[in-house]
Amino acid sequence: MITPLQVTARLRVPVDDTDHVRGPTDAPVTVVQYGDFQCRYCGATHQNLAEMLRQRADVVRLVYRHFPIANVHPYAEAAAEVAEAAGRRGRFWAMHDWLFEHQDQLDPVHLSLGVEQLGLPPDEIGAEVERQAYADRVRRDFVGGIRSGVNGTPTLFVNDVCHEGGYDLPELLTAVDAAASG
Numbered sequence: 001m002i003t004p005l006q007v008t009a010r011l012r013v014p015v016d017d018t019d020h021v022r023g024p025t026d027a028p029v030t031v032v033q034y035g036d037f038q039c040r041y042c043g044a045t046h047q048n049l050a051e052m053l054r055q056r057a058d059v060v061r062l063v064y065r066h067f068p069i070a071n072v073h074p075y076a077e078a079a080a081e082v083a084e085a086a087g088r089r090g091r092f093w094a095m096h097d098w099l100f101e102h103q104d105q106l107d108p109v110h111l112s113l114g115v116e117q118l119g120l121p122p123d124e125i126g127a128e129v130e131r132q133a134y135a136d137r138v139r140r141d142f143v144g145g146i147r148s149g150v151n152g153t154p155t156l157f158v159n160d161v162c163h164e165g166g167y168d169l170p171e172l173l174t175a176v177d178a179a180a181s182g
Contacts, residue, residue: 009149009162015063020092023053023061029159029179031172032063034145036153037080037099038073038106045154045167046100052172060176064096066141067153075106077138082111084134085125086118094118 011032015021033049035042053062066083068076079099086095098114099106105114111129112122128134145155149162156163156172159179165171 008164009157011157011160011162012147013144014160020064020087020096021061022064022093024058025061027059027061029056029060029176030063031060031163031176032065032157032160034065034067034141034148034150034153034155036066036068036073036076037083037096038076038103039069039153040103041167042154043100043103046097048167048169048172050097051169052176055173056176056180059180064092065145066138067145067150067155068138068142069153075111077135078108078111078129079106080138080141081129081132081134082115082125084137085128086115086120088134089120091118091120095120 015030015032031049031052033042033045035045049062053060066080068080070077083092083095083099086092095114095118098118102110102114105111108126112126115122115125148157154167156167158175163175165175
């Protein structure tokens with residue numbers, strides 16, 4: 001009997017200082033998430049990743065990369081660009097959290113209100129998104145995801161190896177603990 005060759009996907013674009021990182025830079029475990037702010041599975045995973053970071057604060061760092069699936073999620077690219085605009089102002093993670101907590105409100109009017117709620121300039125950010133000032137950054141993340149074998153969201157890499165398990169908290173903690181001890 002012939003069995004198909006199974007290849008584990010690996011992260012092809014190393015984490016660098018342009019990435020959005022939460023957690024200690026010297027953490028023994030790095031989790032890279034390719035996500036889409038409008039994806040409900042990413043939204044469900046968001047809380048589990050936050051709790052994973054809380055419970056393993058000295059062990060793991062989280063990297064977020066954009067993978068907007070625009071043909072399914074019409075507001076995903078604009079949401080990613082809003083997050084980048086907020087990041088340029090030192091507020092990426094605050095905007096990231098707001099976007100996942102308000103996934104049903106990612107239309108332009110609500111995005112502008114979210115920006116304002118975070119104390120950021122909605123007119124400036126709206127103009128930057130309108131002219132697609134951060135489209136290259138979002139596209140770079142997306143292409144890096146494709147190169148790494150990402151074909152849906154969320155996709156996680158634990159220490160550069162694609163996480164094949166589930167996204168509930170116990171499975172994430174198990175994956176992080178195994179990577180930390182291995």
